[in-house]
Amino acid sequence: MVVGREVRWRKRAAHVLIWLTLALILYPFANMVWQALTAYTRADQAATWWPRFTADHLILVLGLGDTTDASTWRLAARVDFWLWMWNSVKVAAITTALATSLALSTAYAFARLRFGGRASLDNLLYMSHFFPGMLLAVAYWSIFNRIGNTFPLIGTDTHGGLVLALAGQATLGMVWAFKGYFEQLPLEIEEAARIDGATDWQTFRMIALPLARPMIVVMVLLTATQTMYEPVLSRALLNASDNATLPLGLTRFTVEAGSAGGGTSVALHEFAAAALLASLPGVLVFLFAQRWMDHSLSGAVKG
Structure with a gap:
């Protein structure tokens, strides 16, 4: 079946719109996962633009982590x-x-x-x-x-x-x-x-x-x-x-x-x-x- 150029461009535009819509919908969830599983280096260590992946935040929320680090101020608002x-x-x-x-x-x-x-x-x-x-x-x-x-x-x-x-x-x-x-x-x-x-x-x-x-x-x-x-x-x-x-x-x-x-x-x-x-x-x-x-x-x- 021969498809005209106008029809092909419409399909491509529709696909682009679909992917943009999915990106807008999934971005908040992806950002939440990223923030939950990453952490930047401490201020007293060498600065880096790329965070490290860690499960420390999940462990802390579940009440299984050590609360004696330098960021204890966060734990003034305990996650129950x-x-x-x-x-x-x-x-x-x-x-x-x-x-x-x-x-x-x-x-x-x-x-x-x-x-x-x-x-x-x-x-x-x-x-x-x-x-x-x-x-x-x-x-x-x-x-x-x-x-x-x-x-x-x-x-x-x-x-x-x-x-x-x-x-x-x-x-x-x-x-x-x-x-x-x-x-x-x-x-x-x-x-x-x-x-x-x-x-x-x-x-x-x-x-x-x-x-x-x-x-x-x-x-x-x-x-x-x-x-x-x-x-x-x-x-x-x-x-x-x-x-x-x-x-x-x-x-x-x-x-x-x-x-x-x-x-x-x-x-x-x-x-x-x-x-x-x-x-x-x-x-x-x-x-x-x-x-x-x-x-x-x-x-x-x-x-």
Whole structure:
């Protein structure tokens, strides 16, 4: 097949644009890896323009390194990586479990049941996706600050309050996704189950849930990853360093490290090492979810 010169130039331009786009997207991640795995020589040694590769920053973040070197000022802002990781995993796991259980039953009701006000609620559910959740941070703080006076376990600066706030936002997105998936399921299967005497709850539990398993797995993994790295509500509702999640802990570490260095220096290498380690769970979740994503994107079972 003969291709004209104009078509060839268009293809080359498209390839160049694709590579430039990939470079812009991958540069922040590549720079993070570079900062985490390299270190320049000390000021009292011979200067060199080429850094040396080292795992010292990763070891220091994991709490396995020696903290008696000349750069001890950085450690005034200690990287409590394992504490932040545990807090993030705990909040993400509880939030995902709560949001998934609420979203599945709600989505099935919207997709299959008929009740008063369904159309209006459906429209409100759709409109809620156009309102940025970060704008609600102040409102969430005000609400949970008042609730905390009566119920301290779900007030501000508690993981209980953060879980409830995150679960409310996550449920909205999951309801919309599950609703679309349930609507694609063959209605004949559920009708046959009802003819055999199954109730709505039995149909939901024994028919709809098993068929929606690929979508459930994908949404659970994506929601867990999103809530694990959520920065806005965590910063609005959490104050104590012992309750900090990964994004909040790393942000505070950067500020405190800069202050410890006289306001002119930040422990960039340690921050990059902590960010690199913190991103590994998300990458593993994405790799694990690949197979399930293919199933969920292909749609529900066809009748």
